[in-house]
Amino acid sequence: MSDSENASQAETAPPANEDALATAALETIQDTMDQFMATADVNAVFGETIKHQGNLILPAAEVVSIMGFGIGSGSGVSEDNKGSGSGGGGGGNTFARPVAVIVANDQGVQVKPIVDFTKIYLTAFTTLAFVTSAWLRMRRGK
Amino acid sequence: MLLQDSNHPPVKWRGYEISPVAQAFRFVPSPQFGMIWNRPVGIRVQTPQSETQYLPIYDLTRIIQIMIILSGLLFFFFLKGFFKRSKA
Numbered sequence: 001m002s003d004s005e006n007a008s009q010a011e012t013a014p015p016a017n018e019d020a021l022a023t024a025a026l027e028t029i030q031d032t033m034d035q036f037m038a039t040a041d042v043n044a045v046f047g048e049t050i051k052h053q054g055n056l057i058l059p060a061a062e063v064v065s066i067m068g069f070g071i072g073s074g075s076g077v078s079e080d081n082k083g084s085g086s087g088g089g090g091g092g093n094t095f096a097r098p099v100a101v102i103v104a105n106d107q108g109v110q111v112k113p114i115v116d117f118t119k120i121y122l123t124a125f126t127t128l129a130f131v132t133s134a135w136l137r138m139r140r141g142k
Numbered sequence: 143m144l145l146q147d148s149n150h151p152p153v154k155w156r157g158y159e160i161s162p163v164a165q166a167f168r169f170v171p172s173p174q175f176g177m178i179w180n181r182p183v184g185i186r187v188q189t190p191q192s193e194t195q196y197l198p199i200y201d202l203t204r205i206i207q208i209m210i211i212l213s214g215l216l217f218f219f220f221l222k223g224f225f226k227r228s229k230a
Contacts, residue, residue: 026173029173029174046162062180064178097203109197115202115203138221
């Protein structure tokens with residue numbers, strides 16, 4: 001390998017402190033990810049018990065957590081300039097939806113489901129729109 | 143990908159012991175991405191007479207949604223077949 005090629009490789013490689021920064025960022029991401037994984041456990045599904053008029057109520061919900069991160073770095077050289085940079089980003093969300101309540105009283109323990117009518121109406125209207133548009137297209141012979 | 147059942151600490155109430163059971167679906171393909179889906183599965187109840195029974199928790203909203211979508215698809219395929227036959 002010639003000297004000029006070696007010099008070019010040295011210029012395009014990211015500096016050592018950037019590698020250290022990237023490693024630190026990855027460690028932070030890993031810590032955040034571990035905390036996120038620990039948060040989404042069984043205690044998130046069943047809520048705090050409520051005692052009301054001789055009843056014990058235990059709410060149950062479905063919990064979905066999604067999280068993602070990404071980092072990158074790079075460098076480049078041209079005839080006049082050389083430069084490098086790094087960046088990262090991430091995002092996440094947690095959705096919770098009540099599924100049922102567990103009621104315990106003198107008559108025993110019962111599971112009472114919770115029905116989300118808004119979601120059902122939305123599903124029904126979307127399905128109806130899909131079937132209607134398909135039917136219209138078939139009638140037109142497309 | 144991991145599917146695991148976990149038990150909530152039992153709740154005691156007037157001689158009843160209620161142990162909720164949850165199921166977690168973990169999908170962590172890389173250290174940078176993860177998804178966890180936790181859902182309640184049922185409860186184990188121990189009565190004051192020391193009888194144990196299991197009560198499942200059904201997600202009625204999801205069951206109705208799936209039924210609507212499946213019936214819509216079924217109707218779509220029926221229409222498709224009907225129009226195909228009428229053209230022939």
